[in-house]
Amino acid sequence: MQPAIISELITIVGKENVYTSFEDLFCYTYDASFVPVSAENVPGAAVYPGSAGEVAEVLKLAYREKIPVIPRGAGTNVSGGTLPARDCIVMVLTRMNRILEIDQANLIAVVEPGVVTAHLQREVEKLGLFYPPDPASQAYSTLGGNVAECAGGPRGVKYGVTKDYVLGLEVVLPTGEIMETGGRTVKNVAGYDLTKLFTGSEGTLGVITRITLKLLPLPEAKKTLLVVFDQIEQAAEAVSGIIAGGIIPTTLELLDNVYIRNIEEYAKVGFPVEAEAVLLIEVDGDSEVIDKEARKIKTICEELGAVQVRVANTKEEAEELWRARRSAFAAVARINPTIIGEDVTVPRTNIPAMVKEIQAIARKYSVIIAVVGHAGDGNLHATFLCDERNEEEMNRVEQAVKEVLAAALRLGGTLTGEHGIGRMKAKFLPDQLGNVSYQVMKSIKQALDPAGILNPGVMFKE
Amino acid sequence: MQGFDFKDWEKEAVKCIRCGACQTVCPVYQHLKAESTVARGKVRLIRAAIKDQIPLTEGFAQRMSWCLNCKACINACPSGVKTDRLVEAARTELARRRGLTPVEKAAFRGLLKNSRLLHLVLRAASGIQGLFFRPGPGGNGVLPKLPVGLDSRRLVQPLARTSFRSRPVKMAPAKTKGKVAFFTGCLINYGYPQVGQAVVEVLAKNGYQVVLPPQHCCGTPVRVGGDRETAVEIAKFNLDALADLQVEAVITACASCGLALKNTYQDLAAELPLYQKKALRLGGMVKDISEFIAGLPGWQEGMGHLPSRVTYHDPCHLARGMGISRPPREILQGIPGMSLVEMAKPDRCCGGAGSFSLIHYSLSLDIGREKALDIRQTGAAVVAAGCPGCMMHINDALYQSGVPAQVRHPAELLAEAYRAGLREKKGTEAG
Numbered sequence: 042m043q044p045a046i047i048s049e050l051i052t053i054v055g056k057e058n059v060y061t062s063f064e065d066l067f068c069y070t071y072d073a074s075f076v077p078v079s080a081e082n083v084p085g086a087a088v089y090p091g092s093a094g095e096v097a098e099v100l101k102l103a104y105r106e107k108i109p110v111i112p113r114g115a116g117t118n119v120s121g122g123t124l125p126a127r128d129c130i131v132m133v134l135t136r137m138n139r140i141l142e143i144d145q146a147n148l149i150a151v152v153e154p155g156v157v158t159a160h161l162q163r164e165v166e167k168l169g170l171f172y173p174p175d176p177a178s179q180a181y182s183t184l185g186g187n188v189a190e191c192a193g194g195p196r197g198v199k200y201g202v203t204k205d206y207v208l209g210l211e212v213v214l215p216t217g218e219i220m221e222t223g224g225r226t227v228k229n230v231a232g233y234d235l236t237k238l239f240t241g242s243e244g245t246l247g248v249i250t251r252i253t254l255k256l257l258p259l260p261e262a263k264k265t266l267l268v269v270f271d272q273i274e275q276a277a278e279a280v281s282g283i284i285a286g287g288i289i290p291t292t293l294e295l296l297d298n299v300y301i302r303n304i305e306e307y308a309k310v311g312f313p314v315e316a317e318a319v320l321l322i323e324v325d326g327d328s329e330v331i332d333k334e335a336r337k338i339k340t341i342c343e344e345l346g347a348v349q350v351r352v353a354n355t356k357e358e359a360e361e362l363w364r365a366r367r368s369a370f371a372a373v374a375r376i377n378p379t380i381i382g383e384d385v386t387v388p389r390t391n392i393p394a395m396v397k398e399i400q401a402i403a404r405k406y407s408v409i410i411a412v413v414g415h416a417g418d419g420n421l422h423a424t425f426l427c428d429e430r431n432e433e434e435m436n437r438v439e440q441a442v443k444e445v446l447a448a449a450l451r452l453g454g455t456l457t458g459e460h461g462i463g464r465m466k467a468k469f470l471p472d473q474l475g476n477v478s479y480q481v482m483k484s485i486k487q488a489l490d491p492a493g494i495l496n497p498g499v500m501f502k503e
Numbered sequence: 504m505q506g507f508d509f510k511d512w513e514k515e516a517v518k519c520i521r522c523g524a525c526q527t528v529c530p531v532y533q534h535l536k537a538e539s540t541v542a543r544g545k546v547r548l549i550r551a552a553i554k555d556q557i558p559l560t561e562g563f564a565q566r567m568s569w570c571l572n573c574k575a576c577i578n579a580c581p582s583g584v585k586t587d588r589l590v591e592a593a594r595t596e597l598a599r600r601r602g603l604t605p606v607e608k609a610a611f612r613g614l615l616k617n618s619r620l621l622h623l624v625l626r627a628a629s630g631i632q633g634l635f636f637r638p639g640p641g642g643n644g645v646l647p648k649l650p651v652g653l654d655s656r657r658l659v660q661p662l663a664r665t666s667f668r669s670r671p672v673k674m675a676p677a678k679t680k681g682k683v684a685f686f687t688g689c690l691i692n693y694g695y696p697q698v699g700q701a702v703v704e705v706l707a708k709n710g711y712q713v714v715l716p717p718q719h720c721c722g723t724p725v726r727v728g729g730d731r732e733t734a735v736e737i738a739k740f741n742l743d744a745l746a747d748l749q750v751e752a753v754i755t756a757c758a759s760c761g762l763a764l765k766n767t768y769q770d771l772a773a774e775l776p777l778y779q780k781k782a783l784r785l786g787g788m789v790k791d792i793s794e795f796i797a798g799l800p801g802w803q804e805g806m807g808h809l810p811s812r813v814t815y816h817d818p819c820h821l822a823r824g825m826g827i828s829r830p831p832r833e834i835l836q837g838i839p840g841m842s843l844v845e846m847a848k849p850d851r852c853c854g855g856a857g858s859f860s861l862i863h864y865s866l867s868l869d870i871g872r873e874k875a876l877d878i879r880q881t882g883a884a885v886v887a888a889g890c891p892g893c894m895m896h897i898n899d900a901l902y903q904s905g906v907p908a909q910v911r912h913p914a915e916l917l918a919e920a921y922r923a924g925l926r927e928k929k930g931t932e933a934g
Contacts, residue, residue, distance in 0.1 A: 064562040065537050067551065068544035073521045078547070080556045089536065116538065117523040135536065157527075181526045370581045378517045378582075430517060 042085025042128055046106060050088050050130070053098040058089040058136065069113070069131040073178070074121040074465055075381045077429060084111070085128040089136045093211060093219055093250035096132070100248065100494075101217030103130055109497050110215075112244040114155065114186030117178040119382060120463025122190060122243050122499055132248065134185050140164055141251070148256045149208065149225055154185020154249050158192075161254075171259040173200035176459070185249050191241030193459030195292040198417025199325075200257075202459065204240040211251035212239055215490040225253055238485070243461050244496040246489045260325040263291065264335045265359040268320045268342045269313060269349035273297070276318035277393045280416050282341045283322070288334050293417030294321040297396060300369050300411050307372035310365040313348060320416065321366050373411050373426055381425040383442060385449035386458030389419040398448040399423050406441040408434070420458035447472075467502045506774035507731055509553055509596040512589055516550040518582045519543060525576040525586070530852050530870045531569050539566050542576035542586040549593045559597055567593045571859055571870075572727055573819040573852035594729030603730060611730040615689075615720040616737055622666065625693050629662035636661065644898060654864040658899040660694035660891075667692045667699035668715055674703050680710030681751045683795070686741075688760035689720050690891035698891060701918035702756045702792050708921045709799050711751075716744050721760040724858050726767065738763075738771040739778055745788075746781035752790040756914055758821035758890035759857065765789040765825055791821060792914050793889055797830035803837045807923025809916065810840035814883035814908075816874065816897060817850035818890035831889050831913045838920045846877040846886075853888075855896025871900030879906045887913045 042061070050059050060066065066083045070076075085108070090096045103110045109129035116123055125131055138155035145168055152161060158179040162172050175194035176182055182192065188210070193202040209223030223229060223236035239246060270276040280293055296304070296319040305312040312319060322338060324331045339350050353359035374380060387395045396412055399421070403410040414421035423445050427438050446456050446469055456466050456473050471479045483501060486493075497503060525542035526532060532541035539548065548566055551557040570590045577585055603611065614621045636645035636659075645661040647653045667687055683706060691699045703713045719740045726734035741764070745753055755761035765786050772778035796802050813835055822828045828850065835843045854860070854870025874897060878886050886901075886908050888894050898910045 060537055062562050063557075064548060064560070064566050065539045067557060068537070068539040068547060071521050071547060073523055078551050078554060078556060080551060087537070115523050115526055116521075133538075178522065178524075181523050371583065374518070374520075374582045378514070380520050380582075428517075430513075 046102070046108070047086055049102055050086055050099065053102070054088050054090050054095050058091065060087040061085075069116075069125055072113075072116045072118050072121065072123040074119045074124070074463065075379065075429065076121065076124060082125055082127045084125040084131045087131040087133060089133045091136050093213055096213045096248050096250055097217045097219055099130065099132060100213055100215055103494050104216050104492055107492055107494060109494050111496055112189070112248045114183030114189075115157070115178070115181050117182045118186060118190055118461065118463065120190070120243075120457070120461040121465040122461055122463040122496070124464055124498075126497060134248070135183060137250065138183075143168060143170070143256075145170065147225060148258075150254045150256055152184055152252050152254065154183060154188070154252065156184045158182050158184055158187055165256055166259055169259050171257045172206065172254060173257060174203045174206060184252055184254075188240050188249055188252055189242065189244050190461045191459070193415070193420065195294055195415050197415055197420065197459070198293055199289045199291045204237060206255045207236055207240045207252060208255050209253035210236055210239055210249055212247035212249055214247050215492065215495045219250075220247070223253065227255065241461070243463060243499050245486055245499050246495065248495075262328040262331060263323055263325040263359070264331045265353040265362050266322045266335060266338055267349075267351045267362045267365065268322065268347045269316045270318045270320070270347055271316055272346070273317040273396050274393045275346045276320050276416070277390070279320065279342045279345045279347065280389060280392070282345060283338055284417070286337060286341055288324065288337060290322050290338070290417060291325045292321065292323040293415065294366060295319070295392070295412075295414040295416035296321070296366070296369060297412035299409065300373065300413055303372040303376070303411070304365055304368055307375065308365065308368040310368075312365070316348065319365075321362065369413060373424065376409060377426040377428050379427045379429040381427065381438065381442070383423040383425070383445055384420060384458045384460045385423065385445060385454055385456060386418070386420040387449055387452045387454030389417065391452040391454065392416055392419060392421065395421055395449065395452055395454070398452070399445060402441050402444045402448070405444075406437040408438050408441050410441070418458070419454065462500050464498050467498065467500060470500065506735075507592075507595055507599075509592060512592045513550065513553045515585055515589055516546050516553065519546040519550075519584045520582055521547070522581060524579045524581060528575040528579045530573065530575070530854065531571060531866065534866055534869050535569065540569050542580070542584070545570065546584060546586055546589055549589050552593065552596070559600055563593075564597050564601075567597065568859075568862055571819070571852050571854065571856040573856065574823040575819070575850075575852065578823060591727055591729070594727065595731045596729075598729035598731075607728055607730065611725040611728060611733050615722070615725050616733050618717075618719045621689070621720065625662055626666065629664050629693075632662055640902065643902070652861070656868075656903065657864060658902045660690075660895045660898075662693050663696045665696070667696035670696065674707040676707040676710045676712055678710055679712050682712045682714060682749075684714050684716050684745060684748050684750045684753045686718055686721070686745065686753055686755050686760055686764060687715070688755065688757035688891070690895070691757055695891045695894065695912070698756055698912045698915055701912065701915040702754065704918040705792070705796060705914055705921065706754065708805065709796065709802055713754075714748070714750065716748060718744055721757075721763040722771075723759045723763045723767075726763075726771070728858060731771070735771050738768045738782070739775075742768060742772065742778050742781040742785060746785040750788070752795055753785065753788045754790055754792050754795055756792045756889070756912065757892065758791070758818035758824060759892060761789060761791050762820040762824035791825060791827050791830070791889065793830040793834055794827050796917065797833045805924040805928075806837070806839055806917075806920040807925070807927040808840040809838050809920050809923055811885050812842050812844055812881075812883045813885040813887055813916070814844050814846045814878055814881040815849060815913075816846070816853060816878075816886055816888040816893060818888055818893045819850070819852050821889050822850045827889075831887065834913050834917055835887060838916060841916070841920075844881040844883050846881045848877060851877075853893050853896050853900065855892050857892055860896055867896070868900060868903060871896055872904050875900040875904035875906045878908055879904070883908055885909050885911055885916070887911050887916060889913055
């Protein structure tokens with residue numbers, strides 16, 4: 042990067058907030074997605090702005106000089122959403138990490154984009170409030186990143202995803218103009234819903250600098266159940282049965298046989314190793330109501346042939362049930378070092394069909410795929426367990442991923458439920474959208490980012 | 504170099520799935536902000552270096568030096584990537600390719616490898632330290648007054664006029680129940696002889712005769728500094744001296760020494776079958792003083808009252824390294840009149856980290872100040888820590904932050920409680 046540009050960046054954000062040494066820059070060449078180690082595409086500078094004004098100044102400079110800008114939070118996305126282009130500017134928003142306001146009367150929080158999700162959750166919970174979206178990375182991901190990716194999580198089945206909680210945004214456009222969307226009210230239909238447009242825009246349309254979030258009252262209590270089924274179809278029927286029975290659980294996590302066997306081997310939690318599915322179910326709300334709901338869920342599962350139903354009556358017992366779920370990752374990580382988590386999503390009644398498809402694809406390409414899913418909302422994480430150093434195996438994995446994506450579309454689903462398109466799935470996007478919808482999206486991008494400087498390569502293949 | 508090939512570490516580095524969980528716990532990253540300073544970044548750099556995709560530059564060496572070896576990232580990592588070992592491997596490779604600096608060479612190969620020379624130099628230094636240091640506030644530690652390679656702000660522990668191991672009077676138990684060896688480590692021997700004395704006292708009180716076998720530095724500063732070759736030599740000396748002793752246990756009171764003797768010698772001796780056996784045997788014999796005492800029947804007997812409010816800091820190498828966090832608390836809670844108040848994040852690194860605080864004093868102090876604030880929040884008058892390295896750094900951080908708490912080793916507090924017990928008994932008999 043030209044020294045003149047770097048000194049302009051330094052003028053804007055201060056010397057201590059601009060990184061230019063090779064070793065520092067090399068560490069922005071990755072995010073949590075799977076990419077082989079490479080010293081290519083090293084950015085030209087990493088800047089840490091401290092305000093919307095500074096973000097705007099950096100973008101004006103980048104717009105003038107046609108330098109690509111990659112906005113970045115904690116770099117925890119798994120879609121390749123923050124992989125840099127050679128000599129670009131990586132804009133890291135973690136310095137803007139203040140909770141500006143928690144308004145109990147209006148159930149609103151206003152935050153800067155660098156606030157860590159779990160931090161906000163802890164702070165609002167102290168006041169008896171609740172911010173439900175719970176991506177697996179919530180302990181370290183930032184809210185700016187959550188909004189940009191429209192992050193989901195296990196609680197999606199009952200509480201929805203990030204977009205269901207974003208009321209308003211402050212956004213800096215690629216030209217450096219600062220814009221507000223939405224507001225502080227749940228009802229608001231003035232003009233197009235730009236808040237929803239920017240939520241999930243994956244850093245391609247603007248840089249989010251302030252977020253107004255909707256909060257809920259914190260549910261009084263939770264109850265956890267763990268149910269084991271011989272057949273995955275029974276588990277799927279149980280999911281439909283529970284919802285038909287008028288209960289929407291907070292989480293409905295499904296683990297397949299690959300997980301069951303490995304968790305049992307690793308953590309000895311008492312799973313029958315032949316079982317095809319385990320459901321981890323949590324309900325929350327008024328403590329008397331959830332006791333009743335837990336009993337009803339137990340009955341429904343038993344009627345549908347569950348071989349084991351465990352209900353946690355104390356916090357410790359619930360912990361024990363969650364131990365199984367939490368050890369899932371470490372249990373499969375023993376098998377192979379590289380773990381690629383896909384997130385195709387299908388209508389929930391198609392879960393058994395999708396799981397069978399995944400199993401067939403795994404056999405066809407001799408790859409190991411473990412499935413953990415948010416069964417309540419049809420979101421399945423097909424987890425490829427492989428070794429990135431084995432080129433031949435990685436080719437098979439790539440083919441298998443393609444077939445999994447195609448199968449999800451055939452079953453009426455989507456390429457991605459909560460991870461985003463990013464760079465990893467950009468070439469598949471037209472397959473799902475069809476040409477018209479794809480072109481409309483491209484026109485929006487063109488209108489807002491005429492120079493194409495913001496996160497190029499994400500969403501639309503270059 | 505025997506038993507070391509940088510390339511072997513790729514299989515550990517490849518386990519990092521770059522999820523970013525380490526960002527929540529790394530104290531260095533929380534201050535420096537750059538991705539290259541968190542475990543994920545360092546592991547990525549190391550992996551690229553192993554694959555020869557990036558050169559081992561000065562910048563690379565600096566990123567590798569920004570690690571406290573506190574192991575917090577390992578606990579937070581879903582794949583359990585051993586970043587501590589990877590950073591150590593990178594430092595070893597750096598030393599192999601670029602050589603050690605003259606200062607490192609003198610320290611590692613001259614002094615720490617040669618216990619007699621170290622002893623002579625430090626004994627001489629203790630006599631003339633008044634020329635270079637002035638007493639700290641209220642007789643607490645010393646502050647540099649001339650440039651001696653230490654940051655001039657820094658409050659350090661003075662060198663003991665007579666090292667612990669050269670002192671004639673130890674203490675013998677009234678009734679002998681058994682025999683243990685005590686590996687003092689350098690910091691207790693030269694800086695905190697009173698901790699050594701307390702260890703011997705509490706062991707004697709519980710019926711143990713204590714032997715002090717010949718011993719070198721445990722080798723930790725040398726090993727984490729990248730001089731594996733010297734670390735292996737030091738490990739061999741200590742293994743010869745300790746592993747065949749006919750004792751019930753080898754007691755340590757310094758977390759880093761304990762971890763070295765208990766675990767890391769097994770790795771250092773991996774290529775030497777004879778020493779590997781000794782390292783395994785020694786590993787089974789090593790007990791931290793708090794672990795050993797809290798496991799004895801009747802250790803609570805004979806304690807007097809020590810009315811005080813105390814908080815406990817978990818040394819990284821004790822809590823995460825040796826898995827010991829309950830025994831020191833049991834001891835503190837067992838002392839009559841003492842109330843233990845937990846600080847926020849008691850197992851967060853104090854920032855001392857041995858030679859880290861020499862190379863990066865300002866950063867080390869910034870991390871220490873957070874610890875000092877957490878201690879202040881508890882309102883405790885005493886902070887206990889089972890490692891002399893932490894004790895020295897926390898003492899400095901408290902002083903720099905104006906927090907008037909005292910730093911003590913749990914063994915010192917226990918010894919004091921036993922002494923108070925004796926006084927109370929005498930008082931009763933006299934009365």
